[in-house]
Structure formats: C-alpha cells, structure tokens
Amino acid sequence: MDIATSPRKRTGNGAARHHDADEIGLDALVGHAGYAVRRFQIWIFQDFIKTLADVDIRPTQYSVMTVIGANPGLSQMAVAKRLGIERARLVHLLDSLESRRLVKRIKSKTDRRSHALHLTAQGETALAKFKRLAAEHERHVEEKIGKENREHLLRILAGFT
Amino acid sequence: MDIATSPRKRTGNGAARHHDADEIGLDALVGHAGYAVRRFQIWIFQDFIKTLADVDIRPTQYSVMTVIGANPGLSQMAVAKRLGIERARLVHLLDSLESRRLVKRIKSKTDRRSHALHLTAQGETALAKFKRLAAEHERHVEEKIGKENREHLLRILAGFT
DNA sequence: TATTGTTATACTCTATAACTATA
DNA sequence: TATAGTTATAGAGTATAACAATA
Numbered sequence: 001m002d003i004a005t006s007p008r009k010r011t012g013n014g015a016a017r018h019h020d021a022d023e024i025g026l027d028a029l030v031g032h033a034g035y036a037v038r039r040f041q042i043w044i045f046q047d048f049i050k051t052l053a054d055v056d057i058r059p060t061q062y063s064v065m066t067v068i069g070a071n072p073g074l075s076q077m078a079v080a081k082r083l084g085i086e087r088a089r090l091v092h093l094l095d096s097l098e099s100r101r102l103v104k105r106i107k108s109k110t111d112r113r114s115h116a117l118h119l120t121a122q123g124e125t126a127l128a129k130f131k132r133l134a135a136e137h138e139r140h141v142e143e144k145i146g147k148e149n150r151e152h153l154l155r156i157l158a159g160f161t
Numbered sequence: 162m163d164i165a166t167s168p169r170k171r172t173g174n175g176a177a178r179h180h181d182a183d184e185i186g187l188d189a190l191v192g193h194a195g196y197a198v199r200r201f202q203i204w205i206f207q208d209f210i211k212t213l214a215d216v217d218i219r220p221t222q223y224s225v226m227t228v229i230g231a232n233p234g235l236s237q238m239a240v241a242k243r244l245g246i247e248r249a250r251l252v253h254l255l256d257s258l259e260s261r262r263l264v265k266r267i268k269s270k271t272d273r274r275s276h277a278l279h280l281t282a283q284g285e286t287a288l289a290k291f292k293r294l295a296a297e298h299e300r301h302v303e304e305k306i307g308k309e310n311r312e313h314l315l316r317i318l319a320g321f322t
Numbered sequence: 323t324a325t326t327g328t329t330a331t332a333c334t335c336t337a338t339a340a341c342t343a344t345a
Numbered sequence: 346t347a348t349a350g351t352t353a354t355a356g357a358g359t360a361t362a363a364c365a366a367t368a
Contacts, residue, residue, distance in 0.1 A: 024243045026322060028292050029224055033302050033311055036206040036318035038220070039245060041202045042336090044195040058357085059199070063190055070188035077326060082185045085198065086359065089329060112285060112368045113326040131189050141194050147163035149317045150194055156310045157197035160204060161187060203359090221335085246338065252351060274344045274349040275351060334359075338358070345348070 044141060051137040057142050060085070064093055068103060068117045069127050075114040076105075102126055205302060208230045212298040218291050221246070225254055229264060230288050236275040263287055 029035045048059050057065075063083055067076060076094065081157035082088040094117070097103040105115040121126060142150050190196045209220050218226075224244055229235060237255065241248040255278070258264040263284035266276040280288060303311050 010274055024228065024239060025184055025231045026243075027227050028295065029227055030322060031315075032208055032295065032299060033314055034202070034220060034298075035224060036315060036322050037198060037202045037205060039321040041195070041198045042245065044198060048195055059195060063196060064187050064341080067185065070186045074185065075326075078185060082187075084203065086361090087327070087357070088329080088361085099357085102163050111368070116328075134189065134193065137195075138193060143316060145320075152313060153317055154192075154197060156306055156314055157201050159306075160181065160200040161191060161197050219334085235347075238346095247338090248350070248353080249338085250335070272345070272349080276340095276350075323368100326366085327364105329362100329364080331361080331363105332359100334356075334357100334362105335363105336355100338354080339352100340354105341352075342350085343348105344350100345346100 023088065043144075047140050048134070048137045051140065052130065052133045053129060055126070055133065061093060061097060062134060063125065064090070065127050065130065066096065069119050069124065072118050073109075073116040075108070076117065077114070079117060097123075097129055107153065204305070207300050209295070209298045212301065213291065214293045216287070216291060216294065221254060221264070222258060223291055223295060224278065226258065226263065226284065226288050226291065230280050230285065233279050234271075234277040237267070237278065238275070240278060258284075 015125050026035075045059055048062075052058075052062070060083075064079060064085075067079055067082060071078075074082075076090055077087055079085070080090045085093070093101060094105065098105060101120050104116060104120050104123075108114045108116050145153070187196075203207055213219075213223070221244075225240060225246075228240055228243060232239075235243075237251055238248055240246070241251045246254070253265060255266065259266060262281055265279050265281050265284075267275050267279060267302075269275045306314070
C-alpha cells in the first residue's frame with residue numbers, strides 16, 4: 001500500500017505568488033466522492049492497459065469478451081444493455097474483436113435481425129490468458145489500496161455492476 | 162439507499178438461447194474493482210452534470226474553478242499538474258471559462274511565459290452557486306450508497322486526490 | 323409500429339508531437 | 346537547453362439521430 005499521502009496545506013492567500021506542487025489546496029473537491037473516484041478510475045484503467053499491453057486488450061474489450069464467454073449466444077443489444085455500452089459503439093468494438101478472430105457474429109435463425117455472439121476457439125484460449133493478466137492487475141489494485149479496502153470497495157459498489 | 166441489488170444468476174449454458182436482462186452473468190468482472198468503479202463513476206458524473214445543468218458546468222470545469230478560486234495566481238502548468246489534466250486540454254477549458262467571463266488570465270510580470278489565473282468577480286459569485294449545487298449532488302451520492310459508505314469511500318481513496 | 327444492427331455526426335477526454343516565446 | 350502556453354492530430358468514449366431489414 002504505497003499511496004502518496006502527503007498533507008495538502010491550505011494556503012488561503014489572495015495574491016499571486018509561487019506555489020509548490022504540494023501546497024495547492026483542493027478546497028471543496030476534497031469533500032466530493034466523484035473527484036476521488038475519477039482519479040482512482042484513471043489510475044486503475046492505466047494499470048489495466050499497461051498490464052495487458054502485450055495482448056493489446058483494453059478494459060472495455062475485456063468486459064465484452066468476458067460477458068460473451070460466460071453467456072454464449074447473446075445478441076448485441078443484450079450485451080450493450082448489460083454493460084451499459086451504446087449499441088452503436090458496440091458495433092465498432094465487435095468489428096475490431098471479430099477482425100482479430102476472437103469473437104464471431106452468427107446470424108440468429110429465430111430472429112433474423114439479430115446476431116448471436118460467440119467466442120472463437122482462439123478467443124476462448126485468448127480470454128483465459130487475458131483473465132490471468134487481469135488477475136495480476138487486480139493484485140496491483142490490492143497493493144495500492146490494501147486488501148481490506150479493496151474488498152470493502154467492492155461491497156460498497158456492488159449495486160452498480 | 163436505493164441500489165438495484167437484484168441477484169445475478171449465472172446461467173452457464175453453452176448453447177444460444179434467450180437471456181433475460183437480469184440473468185446475464187458478469188463472470189470474472191464481479192471480482193474487478195475497476196469495473197464497479199467505472200460504472201459508479203459514470204453514474205456520479207451523470208448526476209453531477211444533471212444537477213448543474215442549469216448553470217452548464219461539468220465536473221472538470223468545476224474542479225478547475227474551485228482550485229483557481231482557492232489558489233489565485235496559479236499558472237496553467239500548476240493547475241494542470243495538480244488536477245492531472247493535460248496542459249493542452251486545460252488551454253481549451255480556460256478558453257471556454259474565459260469567454261464566459263468566469264476566469265481571467267493575467268500576464269505574469271516575473272515570468273513572461275506564464276499566466277496567473279484568477280476568478281473574475283462574476284466568477285466568484287458563480288462559483289459560490291456552483292458549490293451549493295455540487296453539495297446538492299453530493300447528497301444524491303449519499304442517498305445512493307449511504308452516509309457511512311460514502312465517508313468510508315472518501316477515506317479509502319484519499320491518496321488519489 | 324417497434325426493434326436490431328448499422329452508419330454517421332458531434333462533443334468530451336486522453337495522449338502525443340511540434341511550434342513560439344520566453345527563461 | 347528547458348519550460349509555459351499553444352496548436353494540431355489521433356483514438357477512446359458518450360450521446361444522438363437516422364436508415365434498412367425484420368419483427
């Protein structure tokens with residue numbers, strides 16, 4: 001757990017003068033959950049992207065493949081709704097994953113408007129590797145905020161998944 | 162506290178079939194802090210934007226004005242570093258705030274490359290109103306996840322501010 | 323009429339690189 | 346040489362609207 005917890009001194013000066021990086025006060029921002037959550041989310045995504053850089057998979061791509069892997073045959077609408085992604089955006093995400101032969105769209109026979117989504121055999125193998133790397137990333141999170149805090153965070157935010 | 166906590170059943174079927182929205186399992190995603198944090202952050206920003214819609218202020222604009230208000234005379238580099246914003250992006254954010262007469266850039270006399278940032282008189286008044294609305298937004302967060310949980314969250318993430 | 327997938331547009335945000343004027 | 350501010354570009358992500366095929 002190596003969070004930089006240097007104290008932020010409020011200066012409260014009215015005139016222009018030199019500020020050291022650490023003496024710039026955040027004022028009302030310290031009381032806003034959204035500010036801290038946003039900074040944390042940026043850190044966590046950057047670590048995820050770095051940890052999975054070798055396989056070139058980003059958080060959203062990982063979430064799409066994971067849900068398709070666990071629920072084969074889903075339609076694009078179903079995946080989009082479940083993950084809170086715009087269906088227009090999912091089209092491009094799937095184009096990219098399909099061109100890499102990780103996912104395939106299969107024409108549904110019951111509803112010819114929709115596609116049933118599946119991982120390819122190659123996609124299954126790849127996803128297993130992605131999951132191992134994602135677990136490594138999750139250990140980084142644990143090191144950063146602590147085991148207990150990470151578990152508490154997951155409980156607090158369970159309703160948003 | 163009105164989080165939708167309907168249980169997500171794992172289906173585990175291998176064949177394509179109908180899925181109800183709530184029975185689509187997230188599989189490995191449930192163990193990833195980043196997934197929950199991202200969904201929460203989207204919710205919280207949307208509520209912030211909605212709550213401050215009348216004054217047309219977004220979270221990043223609010224954070225910039227708050228830091229300038231509390232530390233008058235800061236340079237653009239100092240604000241960018243403190244808030245983790247790219248200095249190239251801050252240029253456009255300040256262009257927008259300056260055209261609305263909320264913020265002003267004043268040429269520094271000691272270092273003619275840099276600008277000292279200040280709120281205008283109008284900006285001070287406006288920021289006071291923004292802070293009241295932001296506090297209202299913060300109460301929405303409290304209602305959503307609970308008072309204790311919000312406070313615990315702030316403590317857990319204090320190192321990222 | 324409504325829905326699925328698609329295409330297109332606009333705006334926010336992140337990440338770079340390069341330019342200018344200073345230091 | 347290095348830094349502050351600026352301009353530009355590219356890609357992710359969000360938010361819409363509209364269209365064709367199908368229900």
